[in-house]
Amino acid sequence: MPDAVVIGAGPNGLVAANVLADAGWSVEVLEAQQEPGGAVRSDRGVHPDYVSDLFSAFYPLAAVSPVLARLDLAAEGLRWSHAPRVLVHPLRDGRCAVLERRVQETASGLEEFASGDGDAWRDMYEVWSRVGQDLVQAMFTPFPPVRPGLRLAVKLRVAGGLRLARKLALPVRRLGDEEFRGEGGRLLLAGNALHADLAPEAVGSGGFGWLMSMLGQSHGFPVPVGGAGALTAALVSRLEHRDGALRCGERAVSVVVRGGRAVGVRTAGGETVNARRAVLADTSAPALFRELVGEEHLPSRLLRDLERFQWDFATFKVDWALTGPVPWTAPQAAGAGTVHVADGIDSLTRFASQIAMGQVPDEPFALLGQMTTADPSRSPAGTESAWAYTHVPQHIASDAGPDRITGRWDAREQEAMADRIEAQVERFAPGFRTRILARRILAPTTLQAMNENLHNGAINNGTTALHQQAVFRPVPGTGRPETPVKGLYLASAAAHPGGGVHGAPGANAARAALRSHGLHTLLHRAQRL
Template sequence: MLPRSVDAVVIGSGPNGLVSAITLADAGWDVLVLEAADTFGGAVRSTEEGGWISDRFSSNYPLGVASPVIRALELEKYGLKWANAPLPLVHLLDEDGAAAAIHPDPEDTAKSLGAEHPGDGDAWLRLYQQYVSVREPLLNALLTTWPPVGPGLKLARKLGSVGELLRFARFMAMPMHRMGQELFAGRQGPAIFAGNALHADAPLSGSVSGTMGWLLAMMAQDVGYPVAAGGSSAFSSALVRRAERAGALLIPDTPVTRVEVSAGRVTAVQTASGETVSVARAVIADTSAPALYGGLLPEAIIPAGLRRDLDERFEWDYPTVKLNFRLSGPIPWKAAEAQLAGVVHLGGTADDLVHVSADLDTGRIPAQPFLLIGQTTKSDPSRSPEGTEAVWAYSHLPRGIADDAAAEKLAGRMERAIERFAPGFADLVIARDLQRPSALESGNAALGFGALGGGTMQLHQQLIFRPTIGLGSARTFVTGLYLGSSAIHPGGGVHGACGHLAARTALRDASLLGPVTRTLPTAALRHLQR
């Protein structure tokens, strides 16, 4: 039986929802987390069967290690252990065995890049040294409320002059393709950046796409591409233990079907079983934006402008197709470095990937798709029986093409691509599990059409435009109701910042200064969305 009344309800127990619950409970609030599924974790979950552990959605977590929000929770005290492969990342350049590798030591990475083209190794070290010098204020700026005034000033001080600040701003605004051309002379550096950029959905020829490629590549050099030892559910379990230690109550198998509102303020939530929980202070929804505004709230109160923006302008990121393999042995890659990698990018040169990106953005299923491959047993030997390998691979479909037939077509191309780069791969397959976009969404309702990021990461749906035109905040037009998922700034990735920012906003609005901090923004938001 549910409690009749609490200070706050968090809808959903993905990493953002759990971080929200922790932040509120640490502040002394009475917090209830309601999860529709039978297990906690959202898109950070794994399953185990017969000694095989499969990460069902996300798997590698450089942002989880680097995020100041996650680091502050000290999850290692609650059972979380990170595991890394001998090499964080290998990018396969061609079918003849050419590859680019990020090594744990930046000097080794530089040596590898420099061997292909003199000067590229030095360029890599300069980039990494720059990243290390700005890492703390940069991550704080990227993962905080927009505009990031405090962290932005610290970043400016680190860079040292107005000129350097402007150069860095230009660098961050560059398209991925142009960034690779400016920074490197050989094939390896641009390919590493381009492959990392395709973790998101910004076109490689579009502005700011370089930021994702550079940032993830630098994180791979800094912290690797780690997995949670024992499966991704171990990450969520540590968050659950931390939330319970703070005093939050978490209940699975309890879908919330309605958020009740009276006189413009959130008052309660109702579950599928008909139970109602009154809310004294806040509701934080770790859901997709369409789920909150198109399902949980009464339709009659949705502002016309918001409804129109969601119907006509909200854009999901690419649908995902994921293959999970049980293999009788290691993949026989032609590129020897790939035998040691936790993550393998398969897709060719940066120029090749520009064509893949263009295909996706023009509605074509790529003939030669880009594959993101996780060799989880390389990182964590507990993932499969001795001598075997647990491996997953995912790729993307164009927006608007998420049907099962298209997923099957892409899956076939993915398997043939692996076979070309690793002849004999097919003979190793013990079992194959295909997660189509429909399966990903049915496994986690927040993954609309199999999209993993809560909405496109392109600039037109970031910052104050996320998820629609607004203020770059977790606030909604309903007082006390906050959107705390990857649907809000700063967007996709397992960093916990969206949930943390939503909880911090709720705490601030409920404080003695609340009437000051919330009245004007809420009024402005209602005006923008009317």
């Protein structure tokens, strides 16, 4: 009988298992899919000569994560690679907002949009340099973040805390208007906010756009050498070196509860895997509480709150094997790992408004990855392994475009939406479609079939909006991984601090389990040594 059973071998589940194994617990991880990784996987499914990331691809949060740093995955062979430029937002007139690897070069580029915008960017980054490390520590600590929160509070006083807090609460459109005279800086902030489901007019979108922009400036948007699956392979290897067990193709169908305590997991094959001390679930909150636990073991208030749980936008993704680099009109886009494809902030607002109205956007904002540019091992020299995703409504009411997309996502609708994304890229890179050697379409329903946590393609396991963050994540409560069932912990991005590949929800859940058995202090001392 293992000390703990972990449901799900996504990054958070694997981080949780590693933290428990470090404390001397025996751990068994059950994964429904035939391979581990959750949304951190890669393959050669588009073309045998091209490595494609199936889901996530760039990892600024992993680069800054103290959780992953403590695991020392370099010892398991993980290496990181960077594109020459972090991120760009080209415009159709050839101008381009560029997030460079060096702050002075980013500032110089923004100065070309408007005089003084370079200084504005440097001022933003100076604030980040003062408070960023403590802010990240506070974010990745179980709520409330007492020690890092106190350190952050002291530094915020020096950095103008109330004014900074106001800036972070602003909609990103307003933040951009206040900080920059030209369009370049505004585009960088707004495009980064839409890495989540935050419209330019959403409260708090300024904070998220600022965070992602500053992470990109300080740490870049790195990728694992060889594909996203290399990150998963390192986590699995580390766990196996500590005698942790991973079983793929084992779907959990229920958490066994006796006397109000989680004591094991029942699989689809009829096996009961007992847990001596804890069960940790790297699953969505609705799946854990409604499907795996059962209403009879849960308070009615939690069940009522779950009725208000909000998913983030659905996602539609296309992978490409390209015979050559993307022929951008803006030459600076050629060296970037990440490209935001939209013709200005008004286009971003229009895109987000259409989704809010349940419409499939007619000119979708595309977040495009140039993976060979970021990691030359991904495809033959002179070619490009690329992808782009866009968002669509969770529930489609109508199509703002001409294709009558309804959300059935049959073959016709998938092809029509993929063509629409390619047409959007073509506006900024004429001749793009002539370089497509092969493509793969991942509709919202396909993404969910490949990873059940991606509900209809929701990549953040619940909205990033303020009403479902911190003490409100996944429902109003403590913002912690503990659940109403003793010995059961929520270890997924549905828990604080939410989406992104950084491992914090898994580590928080593992430490909560250890703390309940008086082992957290011992683990903390071991990590310090």
